[in-house]
Amino acid sequence: xxxxxxxxxxxxxxxxxxxxxxxAGYAPVAPGTVGSVVAALLLWLIPFSPSGLIVFLxxxxxxxxxxxxxxxxxxxxxxxxxxxxxxVAGLTLALLAAPRTLPVVxxxxxxxxxxxxxxxxxxxAAERLPGGMGVVMDDLxxxxxxxxxxxxxxxxxxxx
Numbered sequence: 236x237x238x239x240x241x242x243x244x245x246x247x248x249x250x251x252x253x254x255x256x257x258x259a260g261y262a263p264v265a266p267g268t269v270g271s272v273v274a275a276l277l278l279w280l281i282p283f284s285p286s287g288l289i290v291f292l293x294x295x296x297x298x299x300x301x302x303x304x305x306x307x308x309x310x311x312x313x314x315x316x317x318x319x320x321x322x323v324a325g326l327t328l329a330l331l332a333a334p335r336t337l338p339v340v341x342x343x344x345x346x347x348x349x350x351x352x353x354x355x356x357x358x359x360a361a362e363r364l365p366g367g368m369g370v371v372m373d374d375l376x377x378x379x380x381x382x383x384x385x386x387x388x389x390x391x392x393x394x395x
Contacts, residue, residue, distance in 0.1 A: 247309055253298050253320055254306035260317035267351065270319025271344055274326040279340045285331075292327045296375070299324050300367035307370070314362070314370050325351065325374030329381035334394050339385070346384050350377035 243251075255261060262269035283291060299320035306318050329343045351374060354362070361372035388394075 243309065247305055250302040250305035251309060253302040254318045256319050256323060260319040266316040266319055267322055268348060270322035271326055271348055271351075273319070274323040275340050275344045277323070278327060278330050278335055279337060283335075288327065288331060292324065292331065295320065295327060296324045296371060299371040303367035303370035318370055321371045321374035322347075322351070324371055325376075325378035325381075328375055328378030329385065331382060333382075333385040333389055339394070342388065343381055343385055347377055347381040350380045355380060 252258075256270055256273055259270050259273045260266045278288075302320060303314075303318055307313055307315065310317055326343065326347050329347050330340065333339050333343065350358070354373060354377070358373040358376035361376050362369050364372055
């Protein structure tokens with residue numbers, strides 16, 4: 236974690252841990268992709284019930300909105316690449332209504348990464364929201380677009 240001369244109490248340490256998803260955001264190359272891989276693995280491996288997945292989404296989103304501005308201050312940058320909790324929230328939203336089989340999670344991961352990078356409307360505008368909302372909301376928009384793609388693919392493929 237880069238030193239910025241800012242004192243770090245326990246809440247700052249927890250914020251960094253949450254925002255970087257236990258350090259995944261410190262990957263030297265493509266930290267957003269690494270954060271998305273971590274999210275995909277969690278969502279594939281943990282057998283969330285439908286309601287459990289909704290609770291997970293709400294908790295991750297709230298934690299990201301709380302942690303992101305603290306992490307920005309500590310890391311000394313606006314929405315630095317090390318903050319990847321937003322990828323976890325976005326990919327979770329994307330998989331709310333799809334079977335979390337390996338092929339579906341892989342497709343969701345790829346589609347989500349495209350939308351996260353391209354930032355279709357209103358994702359770019361959402362990025363400009365203040366504080367943690369701006370960090371997290373653009374990824375939720377990417378997750379929503381991914382969910383729509385998965386629903387169409389599911390209708391065509393006959394997913395339950």
